[in-house]
Amino acid sequence: MVTLTTDVLVIGGGATGVGVAWDASLRGLDVVLVDRHDLAEGTSGRFHGMVHSGGRYAVKDPNAAKECVAENAILRRVAADCIEDTGGMFVTTPFDDPAFADRFAQGCAQTGVPCEEISPAQALRQEPRIHPKISRAFRVPDASIDVWKTLWAMAHGAQQRGARILPHHAVTAIQREGDEVVGARVHDARGGEDLEIRARVTVNASGAWAGQIAEFAGIEGVRVFPGRGIMIAMNHRLVNTVTNRCQMPTDGDIIVPIRTVSVIGTTDNRTEDPDDQTVEQNEVDQMLDEGEKLVPGFRDARALRVWTGVRPLFEDAKAADTDTRDVTRAHALLDHEQRDGVRGFVTITGGKLTTFRLMAEQTVDAVCGQLGEARPCTTKTEPLPGSESGAHYKLGERLARKEATLTQEQTICECELVPRSKLEQAMSRTGSTSLDDIRRQLRLGMGPCQGGFCIYRATGILHELDGLSAQAADSSLMAFLQERWKGVWPVLYGNQLRQARLDDWIFHGVLDVEHLPS
Amino acid sequence: MNSRLSYDVVVIGAGTAGLVAATRLAQSGASVCVLAKGIGSTHLAPATIDVLGYAPDLVSAPLDGIAALTAARPDHPYGLIGTEALTAGLDWFSTTAAAGPYPGYGYVGGLQRNMLFPTALGALRPSALVPETMAAGERSGLTRVCVVGAPSLRDFHPSLCAANLEAAGIEARPVSVELELERADMSTLGIARHLEDERWRAQFCARVSPMLRAEEHVGLPAMLGITDPHVVLTDLEQRFGRRVFEIPTLPPSVPGMRLYEILRSALRAAGGRLALGAEVVSHERDGDRVTSVNTHAAGHDHTYAADWFVLASGGFASGGIELDSHWVTHEHVLGLPLAGVPGPGEARFVSDYLSDQPMARVGVAIDADLHAHGVANVLVAGAALPGAEPWREGSGEGLALSSGYRAAQVIEAAAGAQRTEVLT
Numbered sequence: 035m036v037t038l039t040t041d042v043l044v045i046g047g048g049a050t051g052v053g054v055a056w057d058a059s060l061r062g063l064d065v066v067l068v069d070r071h072d073l074a075e076g077t078s079g080r081f082h083g084m085v086h087s088g089g090r091y092a093v094k095d096p097n098a099a100k101e102c103v104a105e106n107a108i109l110r111r112v113a114a115d116c117i118e119d120t121g122g123m124f125v126t127t128p129f130d131d132p133a134f135a136d137r138f139a140q141g142c143a144q145t146g147v148p149c150e151e152i153s154p155a156q157a158l159r160q161e162p163r164i165h166p167k168i169s170r171a172f173r174v175p176d177a178s179i180d181v182w183k184t185l186w187a188m189a190h191g192a193q194q195r196g197a198r199i200l201p202h203h204a205v206t207a208i209q210r211e212g213d214e215v216v217g218a219r220v221h222d223a224r225g226g227e228d229l230e231i232r233a234r235v236t237v238n239a240s241g242a243w244a245g246q247i248a249e250f251a252g253i254e255g256v257r258v259f260p261g262r263g264i265m266i267a268m269n270h271r272l273v274n275t276v277t278n279r280c281q282m283p284t285d286g287d288i289i290v291p292i293r294t295v296s297v298i299g300t301t302d303n304r305t306e307d308p309d310d311q312t313v314e315q316n317e318v319d320q321m322l323d324e325g326e327k328l329v330p331g332f333r334d335a336r337a338l339r340v341w342t343g344v345r346p347l348f349e350d351a352k353a354a355d356t357d358t359r360d361v362t363r364a365h366a367l368l369d370h371e372q373r374d375g376v377r378g379f380v381t382i383t384g385g386k387l388t389t390f391r392l393m394a395e396q397t398v399d400a401v402c403g404q405l406g407e408a409r410p411c412t413t414k415t416e417p418l419p420g421s422e423s424g425a426h427y428k429l430g431e432r433l434a435r436k437e438a439t440l441t442q443e444q445t446i447c448e449c450e451l452v453p454r455s456k457l458e459q460a461m462s463r464t465g466s467t468s469l470d471d472i473r474r475q476l477r478l479g480m481g482p483c484q485g486g487f488c489i490y491r492a493t494g495i496l497h498e499l500d501g502l503s504a505q506a507a508d509s510s511l512m513a514f515l516q517e518r519w520k521g522v523w524p525v526l527y528g529n530q531l532r533q534a535r536l537d538d539w540i541f542h543g544v545l546d547v548e549h550l551p552s
Numbered sequence: 553m554n555s556r557l558s559y560d561v562v563v564i565g566a567g568t569a570g571l572v573a574a575t576r577l578a579q580s581g582a583s584v585c586v587l588a589k590g591i592g593s594t595h596l597a598p599a600t601i602d603v604l605g606y607a608p609d610l611v612s613a614p615l616d617g618i619a620a621l622t623a624a625r626p627d628h629p630y631g632l633i634g635t636e637a638l639t640a641g642l643d644w645f646s647t648t649a650a651a652g653p654y655p656g657y658g659y660v661g662g663l664q665r666n667m668l669f670p671t672a673l674g675a676l677r678p679s680a681l682v683p684e685t686m687a688a689g690e691r692s693g694l695t696r697v698c699v700v701g702a703p704s705l706r707d708f709h710p711s712l713c714a715a716n717l718e719a720a721g722i723e724a725r726p727v728s729v730e731l732e733l734e735r736a737d738m739s740t741l742g743i744a745r746h747l748e749d750e751r752w753r754a755q756f757c758a759r760v761s762p763m764l765r766a767e768e769h770v771g772l773p774a775m776l777g778i779t780d781p782h783v784v785l786t787d788l789e790q791r792f793g794r795r796v797f798e799i800p801t802l803p804p805s806v807p808g809m810r811l812y813e814i815l816r817s818a819l820r821a822a823g824g825r826l827a828l829g830a831e832v833v834s835h836e837r838d839g840d841r842v843t844s845v846n847t848h849a850a851g852h853d854h855t856y857a858a859d860w861f862v863l864a865s866g867g868f869a870s871g872g873i874e875l876d877s878h879w880v881t882h883e884h885v886l887g888l889p890l891a892g893v894p895g896p897g898e899a900r901f902v903s904d905y906l907s908d909q910p911m912a913r914v915g916v917a918i919d920a921d922l923h924a925h926g927v928a929n930v931l932v933a934g935a936a937l938p939g940a941e942p943w944r945e946g947s948g949e950g951l952a953l954s955s956g957y958r959a960a961q962v963i964e965a966a967a968g969a970q971r972t973e974v975l976t
Contacts, residue, residue, distance in 0.1 A: 322877055333877035444706045444737040454706070487802060490672065494709020504674065504715035511673075519905035526901060526911075527875045535869035536596065538912075543943035544598055544800055546675040548906060549606075551719035 036229050038198065040066040042401055043217055043233035045205055045247055047071075048078035049185060049387050051239035052199075053394030053413070056188035059195040060416055061398060061409035066231055067189075067197065068220050070204035072471050074185045076308075077241050078387060079474060080343030082265050082299040083181065083292040084276055085109055086388040087122050087174035089149065090283055092141030093134075098364060098386075099145035105389050106175060108414050112391075115421040116184040118429065120291050122176020122276035125157060125168040129327045130281040135170040138280050142174070149174050161273050163329050176276035178292040180427065181387065182474045187418040194419070201471075203229065208236065208251040208379075215251050215370075215379035235401045237380050242308035242346040244383040253374050258383050260308040260344035263300035264317045266525055269336040269482045271429075272296045272329045279328060286324030293429065294450065294481060295338060298325045302345075311342040313524040336482060336533070337525035348384040365393045369400050377404065446495070447488035449481020457492060461499050467506055469493065469514040482530075484518055486537035490545060505552035512550075515541065554853045559585045559825075561963060562845060562858040564832055564885055565872070567592025568949055569934025570864030571815035572641065572956030575648075578822035580964050585856060586824065587847055589831040591812060593866065593935070593948070598677075598774070598800030599807035600686065601642065601659065601953065604630070605666060605678035605946020614680050614950070615639075615663050629937040630947075632920055633954045639663060641957030642681060642950075649683075652814040656782030660687050667691065670699075670771060672708055672801035674716025674724070678946055683807050685776050685785050688769050688795035696723045698768040699799070700760055702731045704738055707802040708773035725768070729759045740775035744806045747784050748777050757791040764792060774798035774807050781810060830854070832885050840928045842886060860929050860963045863888070863916060864956065867935040873914060875900070883916050883936075888924045891917035891938040912941045921962050922955060931959040 042058045044051045047069030055067040069075070088102035110117055126135050142149035150173045157171035158164065189199045203220040206228070210216065217232040238247045241258070248256035271291045279287035290297045301317045318340060325332030348366040365385030370376040382397040395411045402409050417424070432451045436443075444454040460475050469492055472478055478492060479485030489511065497507035526534055541547045559582075563574040566588035578584045603614040604621065611617030615635060622631035630638070642663060650658035659681045661667055666678035668691035676691055688694075697717060701710035710726035717724035731743070732755060746752045764770065770788070776798050777784035788796045798807060819826060830847040837843060844857040865872030865885050873890065875881050879900065881893050892914045894900050900911045915938025917925040922937075924930040933955035935942060942948035 337877075441735040444704070446706060490802060491706050491709070493673075494712045497712040497715065498709065504712065504719045507712055508673075508716065516905045520903060523901040523903065527877045527879065529871075531868050531875050531911075532871055535867070539593075539596055539869060539943050540802060543946075543948060544596075544802065544805075545671045545673045546677040546946075547673065548944065549610075549677070550673060550675045551716055551721075 036227065038066055038229060038231045040064045040231065040233050041235070041405070043068070043231050043236045044239055045218065045237065046239035046241060046243070047073040047185070047199070047201055048076050048239065048241050049074070049181065049390035050241065050382055050385065050393050050397070051237070052185045052188045053390045054237050054239055054382070054397050055192045055197050055199065057394040057398045057411060057413045058401065059192040059197045060412050061402070063401075063409070065192060065197040066200065066233065067192070068200045068203040068205060068218070068231070070202070070223070072201045072474060073189060073199070074182050074474065076243070077343050077346065078181050078185065080265075080341050081181070081387055082288060082290045082297040083178045084288065084290045085117060085177040085179045086386070087176045088145055088147040089122065089124055089138070089142060089172070089174040089176065090278060092145050092147050093137050094283060096141065096145045099141070099147055101389050101392060103146045105392055106177070108391060109179070109388070110177065110426070111424065112413065112415070112417045113179065113184050113187070113421050114417070114424045114426050116180050116187060116418065117426050118178045118292070119426045120176065120178050120274060120276050122174040122278060123157060123161065124172040124174060124278045124280040125164060126170040126280040127165045127327055128167045130279055132169055134281050138172065142172070147174060161275055161277060163272055163331070164277060165328060165330060170280060172280065176278070178276065178290050179387070180293065184418065186475060187420050191419045205247060205250065208247070210252060213375055214377040233378070235378050235380060235404050237382065237397055237401060239382050239397070241383055242344045244346065244381050248381055251376065251379055253370055253376060253379070256368065256381055257349040259347040259349060260305050260310065261347045262303045262305045262310055262312070262342055262344050264313050264321065264340055264342050265297050265299035266318070266321050266340045267295040267297050267338045268332070269295060269338050269530070272332065272335060277328055286321045289325065289328055293477065300343070305344065308344045310344070313340050313342055315524070318525055334528070336528060336530040338482060338484065338530060339521040340525045341521050346383045346385070365389065367393070367396050367400060369404070371404060380404070446491050447478045447481065449483050450477040452476050452478050452488070454495070457495060458499060461496055467496065467500055467502060467510055469496065469510050470517045473514070479514070479518065483533060484522060484537060485514065486533065486540055489514055490540070508550045508552050512547065515547065554855065556855040556857065557585070558857045559583045560858060560967070561860045561862065562587060562856045563862040563864060564588070564845070565592060565864035565866060565870070565934065566826060566828060567864060567866060567870070567934055568594060568811070568815065568952035569956035570862065571819055572645070572953055573862045573864060573933055573959045574824045575815060575819040575822055576644070576957055576960030577963060578819060578824035580960070582963070582967070584824040586819065586826045587830040587832055587845065587856060588826070588828050589871070590828060593870065594808045594812040595805055596803040597805060597808050597948065599683060599805060599811040600669065600679035600800070601645065601681035601949040602678065602946040603638070603663060603680040603950030607945065610678060611666055613665050625939070627939045629940050629951055629955060632918065632922060633951070633958045637958035637961060638950065638954035641954045644957065645953055646681065648818050649814050653817045654781055654810060654814070657810070658684055660684055670713065670717055670799050672713055672773065672799055674713040674720070676720055680950065683781070683798070683810065685774070685781050685798045685807065687797065689771060689797035689799065694722055694769060696768045697771050698725050698727055698764055699771045700727050700729065701773065702729050704731050704733050704736060705740070705743065705773060706737050707740060708799070713771070713799065725765070727760070727763045729756070729763070731756065739804060740773050740801060740806050741778065741804050741809070744775040744778045747775060748779060753784065753787060754791070757788060761792060764794070769795045769797060771797055771799050774800045774805065778806055778809060835886055837927070840926070842927055842930055859967070860931070862959050862963070863924060863930055863932050863936055864934045865936055867915060868911070870935065872936050873916070875911065881914060886927070886930065888930070889917045889926055890914055908941070913939055915939060922959050931962055933959045
């Protein structure tokens with residue numbers, strides 16, 4: 035068995051884990067990161083794509099609001115290229131308690147959330163599609179973030195500093211020697227081999243799965259409740275500003291414009307299993323109804339895809355156990371040396387994407403504490419690779435790039451304007467033969483046609499470029515189609531159903547994917 | 553502005569089913585108008601006439617397959633259309649294609665057996681009738697093949713196609729040639745136009761020829777000309793000194809456009825009218841009869857009155873049938889009742905992509921003679937029919953052709969009976 039030795043083993047390739055790997059690498063520590071799946075395939079890749087201004091928590095959870103205020107400002111600097119500066123708005127619709135607006139303004143003032151009240155007319159000029167009868171409106175610095183781009187930028191930055199990023203490596207055992215965790219055994223799902231990783235400190239950054247990993251280390255009582263929520267991507271930018279209902283946070287009260295789509299979220303159902311990706315019919319209906327309240331005509335847009343994410347909610351003994359949104363969204367850092375007398379092991383869980391950097395900073399501080407080394411954190415100031423210029427991502431950029439090379443370069447995915455060169459680069463860089471992995475990196479097949487046209491092309495290119503066997507290429511194609519269908523069928527109606535039938539026509543009627551020889 | 557026009561029959565939809573029904577009726581002397589929002593499915597489909605490919609196992613003889621299928625599932629539209637209309641419809645189509653606008657270009661095959669042809673992925677797909685430009689790709693005659701593509705053709709990938717053909721036991725080899733094009737990517741339609749230029753074609757052949765090996769057939773993406781495919785095919789075969797065939801790939805489908813042109817010109821020749829961009833937005837009824845439909849196009853409202861209507865407006869893919877965001881299904885054009893709709897609480901779709909999807913079989917409710925329920929003078933043809941899953945069964949064009957043909961027969965017979973009544 036191959037044995038790797040490192041300073042820090044990070045378990046979990048979500049925002050927190052990759053953030054820890056990036057932070058620790060910047061501090062000069064050697065890092066190995068493992069995830070049982072791809073990066074950002076868990077909770078981090080399954081949210082609405084919002085960077086909170088803090089407004090959402092201003093009334094309900096002032097501490098969370100303050101954290102968001104600080105982290106929002108930092109992320110805008112260090113992850114500029116991954117963030118679109120959409121701005122945010124809180125609006126009082128006829129369905130909201132009008133008295134909440136004053137509490138909201140007061141909460142923002144107390145927690146430092148930059149907030150400016152504008153007239154409903156101004157708000158409607160900015161976002162003509164929102165409900166015409168809004169009575170109050172506030173501008174806040176919400177933004178949208180491309181989480182895959184962010185995580186891969188950090189992962190590449192860490193790799194440049196020597197970190198080894200190992201997606202598709204599942205932990206099968208945590209190795210303990212007496213009162214010390216000394217690493218883990220992992221299984222390489224793609225290569226089929228087992229690896230032994232010996233680390234001075236092991237960081238459990240597995241979010242909603244943190245309890246399971248802690249149990250591997252023989253540590254009881256790390257209880258993380260998965261709070262399941264669905265999100266639906268609509269095919270248009272129904273709004274260009276993150277639009278929130280001005281009310282106590284509840285289901286389906288945010289629409290986030292991100293890339294070419296807008297995402298509505300979310301619901302909240304406590305579940306036992308963090309791998310529970312159920313989408314209930316009534317949740318879909320609820321989201322569509324709530325969407326109508328914010329943007330009348332919401333249902334006329336095409337629902338592209340639905341997905342489920344699980345919030346990691348660390349148990350607070352004082353919380354009621356009915357609504358998981360009342361369990362704190364704050365993060366929890368467990369130094370198991372102090373908590374359980376087990377050295378070399380740290381758990382970080384809970385929290386939200388907006389505060390992932392802070393969580394990583396505190397985690398690596400704890401790691402350094404266990405190592406007895408003073409290494410200051412630099413992630414507040416060090417830009418992610420690609421974000422050095424400090425310029426935010428703009429939606430129009432991709433079209434400008436495309437037009438610049440219109441006659442020289444093939445467009446493989448028309449919906450997301452993915453050029454052939456970028457696809458080929460991603461295929462050789464990741465070495466992955468999974469079209470689904472490539473989808474997450476390039477947004478290939480994420481647009482209105484859901485891969486109807488680009489996936490045959492991408493399969494052909496992948497087959498040729500990687501010298502794959504027909505069987506490997508075919509299974510990658512079939513896996514993509516199945517994975518795509520998972521997010522499509524529960525929200526299939528209207529013109530998106532037409533699209534899906536056209537795609538079926540292509541895959542069955544023209545290509546006959548069901549009867550491939552391999 | 554509103555104008556009122558009267559026809560014996562108005563056909564709604566310009567796909568294969570609608571065009572066949574309209575042409576047959578026009579040929580029998582009826583005044584016919586086809587109204588369509590846009591062109592139909594022809595431009596998307598491979599233009600092969602697939603009658604029944606899978607049930608769900610590979611069907612070797614379509615007629616036998618249909619007999620078994622309709623015995624097991626009497627509600628399948630083939631059970632209502634009948635094999636007589638299918639046989640007559642296919643014969644009529646073969647004749648029509650041969651006499652069509654492309655000299656020398658016709659369809660080959662028949663209902664006795666399915667032939668297998670490579671797809672762009674390299675799967676082998678069963679068809680009953682295919683354009684002559686695809687004939688040399690038939691599995692039984694294919695031992696060695698050189699699959700030719702081009703880097704500038706993003707819609708066709710010869711290496712993957714060849715690899716899957718290899719896996720199916722055919723000696724297949726990919727070749728990629730640089731093409732003389734004005735941009736980095738081009739659709740098969742763009743190249744089809746180039747291939748009709750003799751000089752361009754000669755250049756293309758000069759590049760491909762040296763790469764060919766002994767006894768190989770040459771498989772190309774379906775792009776062998778859009779105005780004179782027979783000339784392009786025979787010229788390529790002559791220059792290469794071997795058989796050449798087309799492999800259907802992503803839309804727009806060049807052979808599909810030829811199929812559309814064959815049917816459209818037959819309709820014109822028979823005196824039928826075709827109005828595209830004419831979406832039916834409302835209709836009038838008198839008792840259980842539809843009396844007229846109204847279109848709205850380019851600021852002009854038109855009313856089309858007719859004795860008979862053929863609804864060939866397609867299924868979910870065309871928008872003829874829709875499922876709204878409250879999960880209610882509608883027939884979009886005339887508001888007709890539907891059949892096969894999953895009930896409340898029943899699954900619309902299932903999570904396994906390759907499983908039977910309950911929603912896929914929804915169609916307009918009909919009786920044995922393709923009469924739509926609830927109205928006396930509307931017949932249903934094509935993908936609007938309930939009970940089939942055309943692209944998975946490999947039955948799309950067979951159903952379209954035979955139901956269009958059958959609908960015309962039913963109207964002719966009824967109109968004949970009416971004339972007799974008037975005379976007596």
